Amino acid sequence: MARFIIRRLLQMVVVVFVLSLMLFFWLRSLPGGTVSAILGERATPQTRAALTKALGLDQPVWVQYWRFVERAAHGEFGTSTRVLPGADALDIFLSRLPATIELSFFALLLAVVLAIPLGYLSARRAGSPLDSGLVVTSLVGVAVPVFFLAFLLKYQLAVEHHVFPVSGRQDNLSCTRVTNFFVLDGLLTREYDCSVSALKHLVLPSLALATIPFAVIYRITRASVLEVLGEDYVRTAESKGLTARVIRGRHVLRNALLPVVTTIGLQTGGLLAGAVLTEKVFNWGGIGNALADAFEGRDYAVLQVLILAAAMIYVVINLLVDISYAVIDPRVRTR
DSSP, rough: OOOHHHHHOOOOOOOHHHHHHHHHHHHHSSSHHHHHHHHGGGEEEEEEHHHHHTTTTTHHHHHHHHHHHHHHTTTOOBBSSSSSTSSSSSHHHHHHHHHHHHHHHHHHHHHHHHHEEEEEHHHHHHTSSHHHHHHHHHHEEEESHHHHHHHHHHIIIIIIIIOSSSSSSSOOOOOOOSSHHHHHOOOOOHHHHHHHHHHHHHHHHHHHHHHHHHHHHHHHHHHHHHHHHHHHHHHHHHHHHHHHHIIIIIIIHHHHHHHHHHHHHHHHHHHHHHOOHHOOOHOOOSSHHHHHHHHHHHHHHHHHHHHHHHHHHHHHHHHHHHHHHHHHHHHGGGG
């Protein structure tokens, strides 16, 4: 097990190194460049030259990259020029992260709670009208763009019928902040009206964000259960007269959930790293919204910390999934 973890850690280091290289060169290839983004309309040949030297952009590329890695290792990504002018870019990421985690958690919870039981039920009744309807629903969930569904939900349930709030994370209440997870803060401080308000604001963005994970997890669960149901050991268990409950729990679900675990982990990383469109539609104060604003305003400091952090989150979650998969199925350790 230790060798497996070490091998995965080394692979993660290589992935992070490649990602840092891609980010470094991509940011420097964008139109205008860092100097123009910082100076804006105040740029003159003299100020451009001075700032270029101050940022070390006149140095060889390999020197610039090494300094970039050094600063990133110490959490120094510069100050924001557009998202929150003058604020430290890393502080912006840390302050926005709880909002994205909260949204992603509820979206994934919704997707898993619905997808796994429905995927199992669909596989048990393969070919039935229920199975066909669920398959079509999952295809629609993948095919419909998230931003379109988000706008549709917002218009129908918030603007037209006022069932849920239009945007934001919470109503204008005097709530005590402890962790910046609004639902959790309300529970910790016993300000239950704050938790209820936060939950109401979570419903629509969670529904929009959960559609693709639901569809993917449902399809993987259905396919995996169908495959396991055809295995010899399931038929042997049935011939021994074991109850359906024992067969489902011990033989079918336990083996069928192995690929589902991997899928859930990858979807978690994707949600945390890619909730840009949903957050933008609902004005959700998370890293996705900050990333969209940084792109729009060419805020290079915020861009580099958000992109690198999102990539790191995805890689770390993928590593944890690999380790959990190896714990569940020891055969994986030898691959």
